[in-house]
Amino acid sequence: MTTLELLLYILLGALVQVAIAAFVVLVRRWRDYLFMKKRMAGLEVATPDGSYSEGEATGGVAGPWRGARAFRVAKREAESPDGAICSFYLEAEDGGPLASFKPGQFLTFDLDIDGVAKPVTRCYSLSDAPGGERYRVSIKRVTAPSDQPDMPPGLSSNHFHGHVHEGDVLKVKAPSGHFYLERGTSPVVLVAGGIGITPMISMLNDTLVHDPGREVWLFYGVGNSHEQAMKDHLECLAVRYPNFNLHVCYSRPLPGDELGRDYQHAGRVGVGLMRQTLSFQVYDFYICGPRAMMETVVPALDDWGVPDQHIHYEAFGPASISRPKRQKAGPTQEQEQEQGPINVTFGTSGKTLVWDPSCDSLLEFAEQNGVEIESGCRAGGCGTCQTTIANGEVSYNHSPDFDPEPGTCLVCVARPKRDVTLEA
Numbered sequence: 001m002t003t004l005e006l007l008l009y010i011l012l013g014a015l016v017q018v019a020i021a022a023f024v025v026l027v028r029r030w031r032d033y034l035f036m037k038k039r040m041a042g043l044e045v046a047t048p049d050g051s052y053s054e055g056e057a058t059g060g061v062a063g064p065w066r067g068a069r070a071f072r073v074a075k076r077e078a079e080s081p082d083g084a085i086c087s088f089y090l091e092a093e094d095g096g097p098l099a100s101f102k103p104g105q106f107l108t109f110d111l112d113i114d115g116v117a118k119p120v121t122r123c124y125s126l127s128d129a130p131g132g133e134r135y136r137v138s139i140k141r142v143t144a145p146s147d148q149p150d151m152p153p154g155l156s157s158n159h160f161h162g163h164v165h166e167g168d169v170l171k172v173k174a175p176s177g178h179f180y181l182e183r184g185t186s187p188v189v190l191v192a193g194g195i196g197i198t199p200m201i202s203m204l205n206d207t208l209v210h211d212p213g214r215e216v217w218l219f220y221g222v223g224n225s226h227e228q229a230m231k232d233h234l235e236c237l238a239v240r241y242p243n244f245n246l247h248v249c250y251s252r253p254l255p256g257d258e259l260g261r262d263y264q265h266a267g268r269v270g271v272g273l274m275r276q277t278l279s280f281q282v283y284d285f286y287i288c289g290p291r292a293m294m295e296t297v298v299p300a301l302d303d304w305g306v307p308d309q310h311i312h313y314e315a316f317g318p319a320s321i322s323r324p325k326r327q328k329a330g331p332t333q334e335q336e337q338e339q340g341p342i343n344v345t346f347g348t349s350g351k352t353l354v355w356d357p358s359c360d361s362l363l364e365f366a367e368q369n370g371v372e373i374e375s376g377c378r379a380g381g382c383g384t385c386q387t388t389i390a391n392g393e394v395s396y397n398h399s400p401d402f403d404p405e406p407g408t409c410l411v412c413v414a415r416p417k418r419d420v421t422l423e424a
Contacts, residue, residue: 177379344419
């Protein structure tokens with residue numbers, strides 16, 4: 001090869017590289033042009049960071065969307081022999097991609113219920129691992145308590161069970177929530193009571209696939225086999241994965257329920273059982289269940305000496321849990337006491353009260369003092385408890401997922417910084 005031929009080859013290679021670079025730039029500019037053109041036309045498209053803008057989805061990179069999005073119920077499936085727990089499989093009506101989520105997070109629904117003037121907002125945990133083509137929520141029908149028959153049954157859960165069928169379309173907000181399990185290798189203990197199993201199923205399914213060597217323990221408390229959710233699924237996982245340790249507790253076993261076959265322990269889930277079962281090492285505890293269980297298990301873990309940063313929990317309903325060691329993002333109890341008494345005025349209710357620093361939030365404080373404030377997720381994710389601040393200032397335990405309107409706050413995750421007046 002002559003020197004001239006070599007120079008020609010070098011020049012040709014350089015021209016090819018320039019042409020490729022120009023082509024890439026042209027494609028990007030054309031894509032940006034189409035994106036802006038569709039936005040100007042009022043259509044929704046996936047933005048570069050994966051989120052959705054206003055309008056109707058056209059697909060794109062999976063990411064969270066703003067506001068409510070239409071989802072069709074693709075399937076209903078009973079999850080317990082008594083039929084009280086039912087799973088609803090949801091597919092995006094627009095055919096666009098689903099936003100990813102972390103195992104343990106929830107979906108927020110805006111439900112149009114007959115006889116109710118405005119939409120009812122409720123949150124339900126996602127009950128399967130991220131990454132599928134559909135979302136799944138598993139909902140328990142809440143009936144009136146047997147000892148308090150005058151109390152109304154659960155409004156939203158009975159709506160789902162009685163009126164939401166395959167093919168129906170629901171308004172759904174993107175996954176959110178601060179109760180979730182990160183992937184890793186540290187041993188984890190999942191503690192569930194009743195329908196509190198739903199976020200645990202999501203955590204469990206995800207962990208066993210993506211962290212196959214991670215030690216996982218599940219303590220699941222339920223009445224009996226008639227009420228147990230996803231029994232076959234859990235037993236299959238326990239057989240398939242040697243790192244998964246299943247411990248089911250029946251508090252009211254039926255005559256046909258066999259110890260050692262249907263359940264491993266008689267009675268309720270408690271820290272005493274965990275102390276007898278778990279080895280001596282550091283675990284991360286994730287707890288979800290009804291008020292009675294939460295008020296027993298969470299403080300008992302504190303008393304056992306489990307470090308606060310290793311205790312994660314989510315309660316449903318107004319489950320106030322006394323945890324003197326719990327860390328807060330806002331001022332500590334000692335700092336609040338040094339500042340002097342803080343007055344909280346509930347303008348609509350006509351009550352002015354001295355703030356109790358032991359309360360985790362203004363919502364908990366309101367409920368303890370007979371002030372009713374509508375709430376949903378109790379984690380700053382759904383916006384149901386958004387309340388107007390007439391005067392004063394609040395701080396947040398953690399940054400809420402829902403962006404409150406100016407002049408308002410989310411009382412479920414807020415604490416007063418000084419004297420505050422709320423329209424509640």
